Amino acid sequence: MKYYENPLSLNLCGIDLKNPVIAASGTFAFGFEFSKLYEIEKLGGISVKGLTREPREGNPSPRIAETYGGVLNSVGLQNPGVETFAKNLLPFLAPKDIAVIANIAGSTEEDYCYMAERLSSEAAVSFIELNISCPNVKAGGMAFGIEPKSVQAITKLVKKYSKKPLIVKLSPNVADIALNAKAAENAGADAISLINTVQGMAVNAETRRPILKNVFGGLSGPAIKPIALRMVWQVYNAVKIPIIGMGGIMNETDAIEFFLCGATAVQIGTANLIDPLASLKIVEGLRHFVERNKLKNLQDIRGKLIVE
Amino acid sequence: MKEVYVNVRENIELVKGSIHKMVFVCPDLPEFLPGQFINLAVGNYEYGALLRRPISVFKHDAAAKTFEIVFEVKGKGTKFFSRLKGGFLPATLFLGNGFTIPAGTKKVALIGGGMGCPPLYSVIEKYKKEGIKFYTYLGFSSREKAVCLEDFAAVSDKLTIATDDGSIGEKDFITNVFMKDVAKIKPDLILSCGPVPMFRSLKALNLDIPTYISMEARMGCGIGACYVCACATISGNRRVCRDGTVFDIKEVLL
Numbered sequence: 001m002k003y004y005e006n007p008l009s010l011n012l013c014g015i016d017l018k019n020p021v022i023a024a025s026g027t028f029a030f031g032f033e034f035s036k037l038y039e040i041e042k043l044g045g046i047s048v049k050g051l052t053r054e055p056r057e058g059n060p061s062p063r064i065a066e067t068y069g070g071v072l073n074s075v076g077l078q079n080p081g082v083e084t085f086a087k088n089l090l091p092f093l094a095p096k097d098i099a100v101i102a103n104i105a106g107s108t109e110e111d112y113c114y115m116a117e118r119l120s121s122e123a124a125v126s127f128i129e130l131n132i133s134c135p136n137v138k139a140g141g142m143a144f145g146i147e148p149k150s151v152q153a154i155t156k157l158v159k160k161y162s163k164k165p166l167i168v169k170l171s172p173n174v175a176d177i178a179l180n181a182k183a184a185e186n187a188g189a190d191a192i193s194l195i196n197t198v199q200g201m202a203v204n205a206e207t208r209r210p211i212l213k214n215v216f217g218g219l220s221g222p223a224i225k226p227i228a229l230r231m232v233w234q235v236y237n238a239v240k241i242p243i244i245g246m247g248g249i250m251n252e253t254d255a256i257e258f259f260l261c262g263a264t265a266v267q268i269g270t271a272n273l274i275d276p277l278a279s280l281k282i283v284e285g286l287r288h289f290v291e292r293n294k295l296k297n298l299q300d301i302r303g304k305l306i307v308e
Numbered sequence: 309m310k311e312v313y314v315n316v317r318e319n320i321e322l323v324k325g326s327i328h329k330m331v332f333v334c335p336d337l338p339e340f341l342p343g344q345f346i347n348l349a350v351g352n353y354e355y356g357a358l359l360r361r362p363i364s365v366f367k368h369d370a371a372a373k374t375f376e377i378v379f380e381v382k383g384k385g386t387k388f389f390s391r392l393k394g395g396f397l398p399a400t401l402f403l404g405n406g407f408t409i410p411a412g413t414k415k416v417a418l419i420g421g422g423m424g425c426p427p428l429y430s431v432i433e434k435y436k437k438e439g440i441k442f443y444t445y446l447g448f449s450s451r452e453k454a455v456c457l458e459d460f461a462a463v464s465d466k467l468t469i470a471t472d473d474g475s476i477g478e479k480d481f482i483t484n485v486f487m488k489d490v491a492k493i494k495p496d497l498i499l500s501c502g503p504v505p506m507f508r509s510l511k512a513l514n515l516d517i518p519t520y521i522s523m524e525a526r527m528g529c530g531i532g533a534c535y536v537c538a539c540a541t542i543s544g545n546r547r548v549c550r551d552g553t554v555f556d557i558k559e560v561l562l
Contacts, residue, residue, distance in 0.1 A: 026534065026535070029535070033533045033550065034533060036531075037400075061526070061538050061539075062525070064536040068356060071358055071528070073536060075535050075536055078535045078545055221358055272529065273533075273534055274349075
């Protein structure tokens with residue numbers, strides 16, 4: 001089907017996507033495992049596991065706790081490093097008709113710039129997602145994403161080194177999300193993705209100990225969806241660049257709520273862990289939704305939330 | 309691996325309020341390696357327990373399209389499973405690298421601890437017909453929790469039991485009991501599944517016999533995509549669900 005004939009298709013920062021459903025970073029690795037269960041090309045895109053300049057082992061175990069309606073994780077960016085990704089893992093995704101978003105997380109400004117430049121030289125990478133919102137690493141990560149000033153500074157700097165559209169992934173653990181989004185936009189971000197996980201903790205009442213070895217973790221899953229919807233709506237009303245919404249999307253109805261609040265595309269994270277076919281089912285569900293509502297394109301409902 | 313629906317055929321309470329055996333039917337049953345596990349959905353996730361539960365397989369029957377699991381009721385997921393009388397559950401099967409026995413192996417010692425015992429049955433089930441002798445050592449806290457003994461007795465060449473309180477078998481750690489026999493039976497291979505302290509004792513025996521252990525961890529996806537279930541090894545963190553669950557005992561930092 002041609003791009004313009006497909007009612008789920010969209011253009012995101014100049015790049016055509018066959019649908020707005022993207023696997024979220026950290027829940028889909030580099031696509032290989034899920035490709036054993038279904039054709040991952042049926043998704044619009046994949047945001048790969050957060051990459052760092054050097055390989056990282058992540059945090060000590062346990063790194064996951066189940067909470068009411070949510071999942072708390074403290075993986076801490078375990079990944080093989082940007083070079084191994086480019087040489088050994090990207091070739092698996094390269095021939096596939098799927099937009100690859102390289103999610104990068106640095107400990108220093110220099111790390112971010114290095115990775116943005118390195119990955120810009122890879123034809124198979126469509127977007128770079130600036131992860132300044134990981135709550136599970138001490139240096140870097142969320143430290144760059146809290147104050148609007150530092151969001152602006154890091155975005156402006158990395159933009160110089162990125163030849164691909166730059167998506168800035170925002171943390172919800174901030175005072176005013178709209179200010180941070182505007183800071184990213186002013187600094188030249190091509191799109192905003194939000195929300196990363198909400199910082200939290202879980203306690204075992206019997207052992208009187210935190211469940212996560214790291215004590216704190218990032219909360220995801222349906223428990224955070226209301227926070228995510230509120231923030232997407234606030235950001236939609238504050239910036240002009242496209243928004244990729246995420247936070248607890250479990251099915252197509254959840255996804256549609258994000259589109260109504262102004263998202264151009266969505267990322268599916270925790271749902272991939274709960275039902276490995278979730279992302280695929282959401283694509284199918286959205287197709288039924290456009291048919292049922294006789295929409296020419298799903299984008300027609302973007303930001304059409306009725307607030308009386 | 310495959311994403312399927314499994315049909316609950318039987319749910320048997322082996323130990324009152326604690327250990328259950330469930331028999332599932334699955335018309336689309338994938339290939340299975342002993343020691344592999346399933347990632348079983350806790351019904352409809354909208355009721356609160358979001359993550360799937362990874363549980364090892366006890367028995368597998370390719371011809372009958374059935375498999376069995378044995379689990380202890382610990383939290384809300386296993387409590388939910390324990391109440392099921394029938395119906396269908398989404399599951400991903402079968403996961404993990406499983407136990408393999410190299411060609412030419414003649415004698416295998418199986419060492420299980422607690423809920424780590426049932427998965428070892430699937431090893432004998434698969435390899436028994438190849439003429440391999442199995443010396444099975446199972447450790448439990450007490451007689452009350454010592455499940456599946458008849459099953460193991462029927463297929464093992466020798467079954468030895470130990471309990472913490474001596475209520476059945478020897479009153480000792482199963483690794484100590486095994487140590488007393490090892491010179492006599494001279495196994496070519498040791499396969500083990502159980503708690504980490506048991507693996508530590510096994511490693512401390514310092515035997516010059518290839519030893520493989522099946523690790524347990526809190527998992528996210530179960531298929532290797534989320535990097536949650538890390539196991540520290542001499543070559544860094546590995547994924548229990550995909551790089552394991554079976555590792556060489558020499559590689560794991562216990």
